[in-house]
Amino acid sequence: MFADIVYQSGDQYIQSFEDIQAGILVFLPCWIGLLMVTIVIRGCVKLPGMQSSFGYLMKYYMIAGSIAPINMGVFYFFGVMMDIKFVINNSRIFGMIALILTPILQSQLLMISLNRFFALATPAYYKKMFELKYQRVFVFLCWSTPLIYTPIITYYNDCSYKFYHYGWLFTYVINEKCGNKLEIMLRGVQAFFAYSMVLVDIVTILLLICFRKKVLQSHSAQIRRREISFGQQVVIQGFVYMMYGFWYNLGNRWIPQSIPENWRIFWTTAFSANMLHIFGTSVIFIFNSEFSRWLRCYKREEIIVVSNTSN
Known part of the structure; x- marks a missing residue:
């Protein structure tokens, strides 16, 4: 994406006020996003409809989604904001965690999209296809495969993914042995999951639009509304991630050139990537009927408690 950005092993990180600003701008969405993700995990465990x-x-996707903001939040707080050199000098550890998490999150998001597609397209076979034993296999493969192959490939090819001061982002280290292998691998994996998810979501949208009245006819109106809301949530989440992809790759051209280049890079990479923790979770709160109802009830109960306390 940014061909001129190459991490040089001899770079010396010298903190400035801009670094503190960048650290805060990543740290805050990370920890706000972590709070929101934690609420979703609790809802997945607690709510009968989930x-x-x-x-x-959703639960295991969000568990992986909780590790991502912790990983980046810790780095940008202690490394970029607090200027702890040990954290900065070991940014490759945080980069490795990010590399592992990316396919875990994307593969699970694809599984969720497929879940909605089959729930709406083939409700008669849906429960058999997504029995608990099969789901455990799906989740295990989504987690174990990146955990195994990512460290092996990066170690064998002497590749690493480190923090780069100019733009405050993580990027690939270019060296003679690794070259651009890591970038090709990551982009290939991302493209596969992204295009697959878009294809599944498009078909799901068509089902929701064209066959809305015929979908899940054998179920009660309440279950039908719930399942359709789940489908809407997944489709909108896919749209949010697709827009993020466009912004990540093309946003640098759209930002006014009067803004310094390092900040243009930052807004389209590190900042926007971590804002996804908030945007992606917000979609669940708004479009998932179980969560929106739960949050409304919680807010109503809180108002009643406050009112009774004041009286």
Whole structure:
């Protein structure tokens, strides 16, 4: 994406006020996002409507989603904001965690999209296809495969993914042995999951638009509304991630050139990537009927408690 950005092993990180600003701008969405993700995980465990294959996949997707903001939040707080050299000098550890998490999150998001597609397209076979034993296999493969192959490939090819001061982002280290292998691998994996998810979501949208009245006819109106809301949530989440992809790759051209280049890089990479923790979770709160109802009830109970206390 940014061909001129190459991490040089001899770079010396000298903190400035801009670094503190960048650290805060990443740290805050990370920890706000972590709070929101934690609420979603609690809802997946607690809400009766989420005790399904969809809720199971959502829970493990969100567990992986909770590691991502912790990883980047810790780095940008202690490394970029607090200027702890040990953290900065070991940014490759945080980069490795990010590399592992990327396919874990994307593969699980694809599984959630497939779950919604089959729930709406083939409700008669849906429960058999997404039995608990199969879901456990899906989740295990989504987690174990990147955990195994990512460290092996990066170590074998002497590749690493480190923090780069100019733009405050993580990027690939270019060396003679690794070259651009790591970038090709990561982009290839991302492209596969992204295009697959878009394709599944498009078909799901068509089902929701063209066959809305015929979908899940054998179920009660309440279950039908719930399942359709789950489908809407997944489709909108996919749209949010697709827009993020466009912004990540093309946003640098759209930002006014009067803004310094390092900040243009920052807004389209590190900042926007970590804002996804908030945007992606907000979609669940707004479009998932189980969560929106739960949050409304919680807010109503809180108002009643405050009112009774004041009286």
